[in-house]
Amino acid sequence: MTHVIRAARAADLEHLYEMAKLTGGGFTNLPPDRRALTAKLERAAAAFANSEEGDPETQKDELFVLILEDVATREVRGTCQIFTRVGQTWPFYSYRMATLTQHSKELGRTFRAEMLNLVTDLEGSSEVGGLFLHPGERAGGLGMLLARSRYLFIAMHRGRFADRILAELRGVIDERGGSPFWDGVAGRFFGMSFQEADYFNAINGNQFIADLMPKHPVYIAMLPETARSAIGLPHPSGRAAMRMLETEGFAAEGYFDIFDGGPTMTARTDRVRSIADAKTVPVTEVRPPDETATRALVATGRLADFRCCFARITPDGAGVALDPDAAKALGIGPGDTVWHVAR
Numbered sequence: 001m002t003h004v005i006r007a008a009r010a011a012d013l014e015h016l017y018e019m020a021k022l023t024g025g026g027f028t029n030l031p032p033d034r035r036a037l038t039a040k041l042e043r044a045a046a047a048f049a050n051s052e053e054g055d056p057e058t059q060k061d062e063l064f065v066l067i068l069e070d071v072a073t074r075e076v077r078g079t080c081q082i083f084t085r086v087g088q089t090w091p092f093y094s095y096r097m098a099t100l101t102q103h104s105k106e107l108g109r110t111f112r113a114e115m116l117n118l119v120t121d122l123e124g125s126s127e128v129g130g131l132f133l134h135p136g137e138r139a140g141g142l143g144m145l146l147a148r149s150r151y152l153f154i155a156m157h158r159g160r161f162a163d164r165i166l167a168e169l170r171g172v173i174d175e176r177g178g179s180p181f182w183d184g185v186a187g188r189f190f191g192m193s194f195q196e197a198d199y200f201n202a203i204n205g206n207q208f209i210a211d212l213m214p215k216h217p218v219y220i221a222m223l224p225e226t227a228r229s230a231i232g233l234p235h236p237s238g239r240a241a242m243r244m245l246e247t248e249g250f251a252a253e254g255y256f257d258i259f260d261g262g263p264t265m266t267a268r269t270d271r272v273r274s275i276a277d278a279k280t281v282p283v284t285e286v287r288p289p290d291e292t293a294t295r296a297l298v299a300t301g302r303l304a305d306f307r308c309c310f311a312r313i314t315p316d317g318a319g320v321a322l323d324p325d326a327a328k329a330l331g332i333g334p335g336d337t338v339w340h341v342a343r
């Protein structure tokens with residue numbers, strides 16, 4: 001069965017809503033709220049329609065929403081997102097872990113105190129997020145297609161993206177849907193439970209968090225053990241996402257989500273494996289793969305016409321021969337240009 005990644009459209013609202021209801025909460029980029037999702041789709045439609053790359057210094061934060069579709073049934077099975085430049089409209093806050101080592105000669109003791117500082121260091125970065133694959137499709141490689149299609153999209157529209165990319169992994173949530181990190185840190189300044197804050201966040205955005213967040217450093221030693229042990233720990237369902245980010249070269253560099261303490265991973269854009277290895281070539285021929293064919297992710301099209309799928313390709317002179325299923329899924333033939341990266 002062939003699946004293809006394509007640009008999201010207004011008609012995908014119900015599909016996104018159905019998937020958002022399956023996330024189990026705390027999934028900032030995919031809230032189960034039709035109004036918030038409609039706003040996302042409108043923002044994405046504007047981004048896909050904007051053919052001007054613009055000046056990177058004055059660029060807005062544009063959002064691209066992509067959809068995974070079953071080519072045969074046209075069913076929507078997953079989604080993912082790319083933000084071109086975070087922190088342009090509102091500050092983009094993170095917690096950054098800092099260490100202060102102090103020594104007392106009289107006591108003969110050295111103490112290392114770790115603290116969380118509220119920072120906007122990651123402002124101006126691009127972001128990948130909102131990665132969701134229908135539970136019935138997991139563990140078959142489609143999560144990887146979704147995640148990596150974004151890196152081909154970035155390689156194909158490089159001028160729109162920053163030199164650093166971040167990804168925020170959802171933090172730990174307990175059996176009651178609460179967040180131990182929220183309860184131990186931010187929750188003390190908001191008078192709301194994590195679930196209430198999560199709901200408010202989905203409807204109104206997270207500016208209220210930045211507004212009320214304590215601005216002084218938080219000493220980790222003063223936090224309850226439950227909050228402390230949640231720092232930098234991804235939600236169990238996000239482990240596959242974390243693993244894929246690591247494979248691409250992303251690393252956790254001491255930044256955390258101010259809301260749930262989940263790890264923020266970062267990478268230099270041009271060093272992200274699927275971006276660095278992406279190549280653009282013409283399609284010379286469409287033919288069934290033989291034993292010399294290799295498995296690849298292949299993408300084509302600009303902005304709203306972007307499409308990406310798994311394919312089998314064979315080097316052919318200055319170009320590649322493409323297998324017929326992929327050619328059909330991408331809607332291309334000999335003479336068209338593709339971007340590809342090994343699977």
Ligand SMILES: CC(C)(COP(=O)(O)OP(=O)(O)OC[C@H]1O[C@@H](n2cnc3c(N)ncnc32)[C@H](O)[C@@H]1OP(=O)(O)O)[C@@H](O)C(=O)NCCC(=O)NCCSC(=O)CCC(=O)O
Nearest residue numbers: 128129130131132133138139141143237238239240241243
């Ligand atoms: C994240 C996806 C889309 C991943 O899809 P799949 O589960 O099908 O992935 P997969 O192909 O089985 O696995 C991908 C890679 O992760 C590894 N892997 C799988 N499960 C793992 C686990 N429990 N611990 C460690 N590694 C694990 C696999 O071996 C494989 O790596 P190898 O190839 O090396 O063997 C899905 O799990 C999902 O929808 N999860 C629920 C929503 C979610 O938590 N989304 C992430 C939110 S965080 C976010 O959106 C930001 C991050 C981002 O956007 O990229």
